[in-house]
Amino acid sequence: MSQCNEFAEMISSHVDGVLSPEETRKLEDHLVTCSSCRATLDAFLAADAAARETVIPGEQVWTDMWDRIQSDLATRENRSILFARLWRGAAFAAAAAAILLTLYVFGPQTRTPVDATSRPGFQVLSVEVGAPEYTAVVMNAADGQFPVVWIERI
Amino acid sequence: MDELSDHEILAAVGRGDQAAQKEFFLRYRQKAYRAAYRLLGNDADALDATSDAFVKVFRAASGFRGEASVKTWFYRIVVNTSLDLARKRKRMLSLDGPGEEPGSLADFIDSGQETPPEAVLRGEMSEKISAAIDALGEKHRSVFVLAAVEQLSYREIADALGISIGTVMSRLFYARKYLQKSLSMHVEAGDEPVQ
Structure with a gap:
């Protein structure tokens, strides 16, 4: 779990698609074994998607x-x-x-x-x-x- | 007119060309409204802020020298106009006591404005996220809206808000962590809104 602190900000950057290929591979390896970080990634993606749902005026x-x-x-x-x-x-x-x-x-x-x-x-x-x-x-x-x-x- | 770049359109706006104003309005109206809506939390204020932002843009266009991109310059005006309106509303609320609830999705539908069906289905989540974004301080809210909603790059957000890329990344991370918690995905009692 303490290792997760290292990945916390990387998850946010991963959502924005700005990690290098090497950083992405490192994070993906960690996500395979860490359900807490997977949940964080899912939550970040869900919050972003919900925020983009805006009713556009006619x-x-x-x-x-x-x-x-x-x-x-x-x-x-x-x-x-x-x-x-x-x-x-x-x-x-x-x-x-x-x-x-x-x-x-x-x-x-x-x-x-x-x-x-x-x-x-x-x-x-x-x-x-x-x-x-x-x-x-x-x-x-x-x-x-x-x-x-x-x-x-x- | 639609084949012109944003810089060319804005230069024409600066010369008082009304066709260029219209083209600029068509290009940016949805972006402005969407950002204002997420910064202010209701459609009435978002429409006011969007309208005011375009007035400011058209009046300031002749002074635009192209140091920043048109997009980041425009978003800076939208964000500042929206946050000014939010502060004004907050002052009015503190003077008048609790006022009307901000416009809900249902109010918007009743007003006869077009509503995509998928947005109706996701209305509950939309209201939750609106409340959660409202609870963010304005610095974190601005960064989150420009990144998550408008999908600007870190460089563009930094330019629009006059902050460093490191500050963008940090504010965005803490905003997402707070939203994660307030949307009950990882609920921990006693969390305070990020200021």
């Missing part, structure tokens, strides 16, 4: 799954596009804020009210901060997708 299940995968991919794609737009918008807004802040801090403190009608096709988003020579405005383009930073020399 065609309708696969069709439904395929539709679900496509729908999931489309939802994630739309979400990615939305995030990309928001991220781009946030980047533009941050750049605009930096420009406005720079003008506000380093330029003379004069402010001019925004005349939105003077820029047809744009929706003005932020207050206009004027410097002696430059004016910066943050506004939305006509399609409403991207904020635009507009800097004019007066």
